[in-house]
Structure formats: C-alpha cells, structure tokens
Amino acid sequence: MQLAVNMLLKCSESNLIERIVWLDDQYCYVVNINEASFPYQLTLEEVIESLQNETKVIVEQDPFVISVEDHELTEAELSKREFAWAIIQSIYVIPAIFDSKLRAQLIKEASEDFGVTKKTVRQYLKRYWARGMTKNSLLPDYMNCGKTISQEKSFTKKPGRPTIYDSAIKRAPVTEEWKKIFRGALEKHYFIKSKPSLKYAYQQMLKESFSKKDFQSGVKVLDLDNAIPTFDQFYYWYRKWYKADYVVRKREGQREYLKNYRAIIGSATEDAKSIGVFAIDATIGDIYLVSTLDKNNVVGRPTIYLIVDIFSRAIVGVSVTLMNMSGESVRVALANCFDNKQAFCKRVLNMDIGEGDWPMHYIPHTILADRGSELISDSLTSLTENLNIKLSNIGPYRPELKGICESYFGILQQHLAPFLPGAVQKDFNKRGGKDYRKLAVLNIQQYTQILVRCIIYYNHRYLEGYPLSKAMIEQNVFPTPIEIFKWGLSRGNGRLIQLSSEQIRSNVLPTGDATVTAKGIRFAGLYYSSKQALKENWFSQARIKGSYKIKIQYDPQDVSVIYLRHDRRNYEVCHLVEYQSMYKNVTLEEVRLLQLNRNQQQADFEHVELNYQIQLAQEIEAIVQQAKAEDDSSLPKDIKAIRHNRKMEKELLINSKYEPNNEPPVFHITPIQKNKLSLFQAKQKEALDDDYQT
Missing domain, CATH: 2.30.30 (SH3 type barrels.)
Structure with a gap:
C-alpha cells in the first residue's frame, strides 16, 4: 500500500x-x-x-477542494488569503514545523513579524493542514454567508472628503459615460511606447472631452458649465482597472516584461536529488493522422506534449492533440499528468492497462518549462499557484536544462517511425520523396494508444549508467524509471500531492461557455443533457424564455461529456444527447475540423443549388406556358359540375393507367346529360351572337 x-x-x-x-x-x-x-x-x-x-x-472525495479563479474573489478574500499565505510561507520549514517546540518558536516569530496574535498564526496553520495545503485553503468562508452585489454602488453626489475651498469647477460622481472616456484616454494617451505620464493622459482627456472652444481667443478652454472629473477620480479608476503587469506589458512591451519584471520562482536545479521536478515540453509529431469520423480526411500532424520527472526519468504525462501549442493544450497535458492513468486509458482511449503499468498520478512541487507563451499565461500562473506548484521558466536557447524531456521526443518518434504508415521520413519535402500524407491510416486515438504502449515500455527499461545514490544502492533499487520513482515516493522527499479526479477536473481542465437551448446544452456545435437540466426543465424554459449562457469545463481529448459547475465544490457530468452518439471518444479539434469541412462543402455547393433553383423555375414556367397555350380562354370554366368533372377525371386517369394501349376511355352520356349539354351550347351561341351584333 x-x-x-x-x-x-x-x-x-x-x-x-x-x-x-x-x-x-x-x-x-x-x-x-x-x-x-x-x-x-x-x-x-x-x-x-x-x-x-x-x-x-x-x-477519494476531498470535502474541502475549491476551484476558483482570482478574478472571482473579492478584494477582501484576496487580501486575507495573501496575508495568511505569507505567514505560512515564513514558518513552513520542514521538518521543524512538525516538532511542537520548534513550531512554537516559529509561531512566536511570525506573530512578532506580522503583528498578529499567536492564536491567529495557529489558526492559519490548522486551516492550511485541514483543508488541503494549497493557497486557496486559506480563503475565508465568505461564500457561505452574505449576498453578492450584482453591480457597483451608485452615488448621487461625489463621494469622498468634501473640498475645503470653493472653485469655479463643478464636481460630480463618476458616471458610466465618464468611465468610457477614462478608458479611451488611457488606451490612447497612456498605454503607448513613448511612455508619457498619467498626468499627461488626464490633461489630454480634459482637452478632448471636457473643453469647449473660446470664440474670442479661438482656443479650447474648460467647459465650466458642466462637471469635470478630478485627477484623483481618474487615478482611482486607473488603479481599479489595470494591474501592474498589464501596465508594464502595454508600455514596455512583452519582451521587456519577461526580461526584467516577471516573477522568478525557483531555478532549474531545485530539488534535483529527489522526485517532484517535472519538465514539460511539446513538439510536432512526425506523422500524418486521419480523422476519427472520416478515414478519408487527413487532419495533419499532431502536437505532442510530454511531462517527465527529471530525477527518475519517468514519463509521467502525455498529451496528443490537434490543437496548436496553447494554454488549453497545456491544461490537457497537465490533466493527464495528474490523472490516474488506468482510468484515463479506459475512459479516453478505450484501452486496458494494468494498475502497475503506469502508476504515476501526482502533482509535483515544481514544473520546469521553457519560455513558450502558452506556459507563462495568466491562467496557467493562477493554476500553478492554486495547486502550490512552482513554475520555473528556463532562459531562452537553453534546451539542455531540460534535456531529458527534449531527448524523449527523438527517442519515441525514431522508435515508432519504422512501424507507422504516414510517418515522416528524412526525404520529406525533397525532390523524389514520398508524399507521406497519402499514406496516413491512423487516427489520433490509435496513435495515442501506440504512444502510451511505448511510454510504458520506456518507464520499465533498464537505465544504463544511471547514478544511483548510496541510499538507493543500500536498498537495492533496480535502476528503472518506475522503480526509482516509487523509491523516491516512499521516502516522501518529493513532497508529491495526490488529487482525486474531481479535483483534477475542477482545477486543471479548461473552462468554456455553453448555451442552454431548447435542443440541449450546446457546446462546440454539440448538444448535451444532464439529470438536473431534465429535472428542472431547462430546455423547455429556454424554448419559452430564450437561450442563455452557462459556464462549463471540458476535456478537449474527449467530447463525450462536459462538466457543469454548480458552485466552487459541486459538479455535474453532462452527456451527449443520444442522436449525437457518433461523436463519443472524438477530440474537440476533430469536431471543429468536421464542422469546417461541412461549412466548406455547403459553400462549394451553393452555386450548384442556385443553378438547380433557376433550372426548376424555368421548367415550371415552360409547363405553365404550355398549359396556357392549350387552354381555350373563349369558353367559360364549368365550375358548377366540379364533383362530376372530378369523377370523370379519376376514371380517365385509371383507364389511361391500366389500358394496354393507353387509349382514351369512352364515356357514355345519359339523356339528361345530353339535354344539359345541348342547352349549354344554345346559350353559348346566343352569347356569341350578341357579342357579334354589338
């Protein structure tokens, strides 16, 4: 165990x-x-x-797991969490924190340094341990009390301290119209490369939006007839809207921000003597794949993410996707790294592996990554902070700092190349070389299954020349990645953390917007349903009152289900509706490619359909013209004997259908019908004679 x-x-x-x-x-x-x-x-x-x-x-289910982004928290929650986190970091020294005497001394020092009571420090520690040892475990329980305010408080007069001295300038509270003017002035006059002062942006705003032309001098002067915002009001909303890192990026540029202003968290060699430092990297796969939905459609080359534990050299996570390298694709790779591999293979790949084949489903204390934009985004920085993971970004052009991860790409792809049709060889794009796109037969699920089998093999292979430590030699540790990883895990030096599938889903999987419609919960063009939606008649309500947006989480590797978030702790699984079951075990990117292909087919067929419509109109008009030409308009229509005429027409159609020579049937006219016909002809003759005489 x-x-x-x-x-x-x-x-x-x-x-x-x-x-x-x-x-x-x-x-x-x-x-x-x-x-x-x-x-x-x-x-x-x-x-x-x-x-x-x-x-x-x-x-399995942690009752204290919380999934919340920083922008969802109030300023009070953020302030209290950061303050408590600073105290925890200052005293959390292992193993001293687990010794009662040393812990008491640490608590006393923190109490003096932060100006709080020892009781407060003890409460922070107990809360941190009891609720999962993450940053968010220190959040106050504000979500259990009070009522959220849907909009900002409005004022009828200017808030704040009243002015001491009278002035000709009128003051007023900030309105929504003023806020739009503030934003426009900041974007136009402050967030520019020339880096002017905030005062300059304020003055330019007054000139453009709060001034009028003086007819005597011909220059602009303040419009004293209307209220004018103060610089403090302008500065308040600037601080409220924009964070320091955003300001630096806009004024200094992204490169300067990463060079001189970004956070520096650890180094590439931190904890090199134990497991828990995971390196992550991505590359484009050397193979062309076909669509899961249509084998005749080539979808291109996949993006492969590998996550490797540096100490044991074990591959702890993999992701094969058709998405570009982005924050979403990184989240997919991290979800696989933290997830139970046996459950993942069964759920996503429809593949069975043994419990001991790939028993690596832990959260590291450090992730080592390069400076790719997808790895330094705000959302991923927030993710790593919430899970108490240090993100260590190596310098540019330094792949050797995570060379183990880099080398695995070449090892795996070279190993697989001779076996896989559609694999790209060295003569690719050369004169006389093969077009490997035409040889593709594997879809993304099949390729991932092959890759997983290779990973299991490499995690069990013998590491020749691995530098075993003295303790490892004494305990007779066999030098394979999986045994070294187990040995490091048993010692507890790696400080790895285990999460349940619910925690992984709530913290790692990307979020998106879905729409509740009369047909179901629509996401990415697909429709889903859930027990709660059916129980509460969501779809009927949407048909009556109109559709509306909800927040969901999804796994881009499998669109079979999405996850509906009720609050910070509770989730519900939404399944595809029955008539869309063909999309089970299909990736999100494949669904999007299929939709693009269908839209393109519709666009390509548009001119053909219009030609059919034009041809149909001409054929209808020709038949109508022929009918008009055969019609004798000089004779009136017999509308009184419609029922009799209908009966005669039916007999005509039946006889013409079943008679061998299709000759017209012989109708027998009764004496009464003959008298009516003679009378009708006489009346017709009289009418013609009257017309002729006139």
Missing part, C-alpha cells in the same frame, strides 16, 4: 477523517480535518496495517 501526502483516511468505526500532511522514513503525520488540529504521529506500519484490515479506508 503506497501512502502519499494529502491522502485522506477515514476510520470505519467513526466519522474521523485524517489527512496525511507529511511522511518520513518511520512516521506518518496526520491531522483531523473536521476539528482542525496540529499534526500527530502515526507509525507507517500502523497506518498500512489499518488500511489492510479495513479499519481505515481511503477517501
């Missing part, structure tokens, strides 16, 4: 739930999450024995 930090253990005979907060060679330090407490020791043998005897069971 393998224990890990952040694992939850529940006693079978009571409601006691304990969280593992640290492991060493002999002891397991746990806390009671229901009644926040300091850690207490349990021997490893005792914990493992209780799990084997089932007196304790592992809890």
